[in-house]
Amino acid sequence: xxxxxxxxxxxxxxxxxxxxxxxxxxxxxxxxxxxxxxxxxxxxxxxxxxxxxxxxxxxxxxxxxxxxxxxxxxxxxxxxxxxxxxxxxxxxxxxxxxxxxxxxxxxxxxxxxxxxxxxxxxxxxxxxxxxxxxxxxxxxxxxxxxxxxxxxxxxxxxxxxxxxxxxxxxxxxxxxxxxxxx
Numbered sequence: 274x275x276x277x278x279x280x281x282x283x284x285x286x287x288x289x290x291x292x293x294x295x296x297x298x299x300x301x302x303x304x305x306x307x308x309x310x311x312x313x314x315x316x317x318x319x320x321x322x323x324x325x326x327x328x329x330x331x332x333x334x335x336x337x338x339x340x341x342x343x344x345x346x347x348x349x350x351x352x353x354x355x356x357x358x359x360x361x362x363x364x365x366x367x368x369x370x371x372x373x374x375x376x377x378x379x380x381x382x383x384x385x386x387x388x389x390x391x392x393x394x395x396x397x398x399x400x401x402x403x404x405x406x407x408x409x410x411x412x413x414x415x416x417x418x419x420x421x422x423x424x425x426x427x428x429x430x431x432x433x434x435x436x437x438x439x440x441x442x443x444x445x446x447x448x449x450x451x452x453x454x455x
Contacts, residue, residue, distance in 0.1 A: 306389040307444065313382040314440045317374050322437065325430035332417050334442045335410035348401025353411065354446055355393045356403050360415040361439060362386050369427040 336353075345353070364370065366383055403411070418435050425431035 303389065303392045303448070306385060306392055310382065310385040310389055311440065311444055313378065313385050314436060314443070316378050317382060317436050318433070319374060320429045320433045322433065325433045328425065328428070328430040328434050330421060330434065332414060332421075332438050332442075334438075334445070335407065335414050336446050337442070343404060343406065345404060345407070346401060349404055350448060351393055352401055353403035353407055354448055355390060356408060356411055357443070357446060358386055358390050358393075360411060361443070362390075364415060364418055364435070369422065370432070373427065373429060373432040 362383065365374075365379065365386075370379065402408075418438075422431050422435060
């Protein structure tokens, strides 16, 4: 039997994880939902990646290192992540997407995204919306996916390129308040 202090140390370590950046006891649930979404996104894979190398393109991610993001509060960051998830839902909940992916895998992904959005729904402080420049950057990022897919006639490889890009970019979304220089 393990001593009680090991359980306390484990609890402290868990509370320091990035998933705990959201309050209200929902952080563990959000971390679980983010993991599920990542898993279901990976399971969508339908075309071997090496067959799609000629279709690669660059989709600059607005929340990755090197981008100029102004400091945001936790509420603003949460709002921006909610907006991002809604855009992913909009992208994958289309007729073209239904034609490209296995129905069961796609439904699991969409359900997972919906559950993530439900976890994020909580009373927000007034004025805690995604800052306009970042909201526009998110919309521009997803508009790039839609344009790319249309230009490639919604081919299997174009969907695979988009899927891989999102598989890399979604887990990188910072779910804590970004602080500026002091």
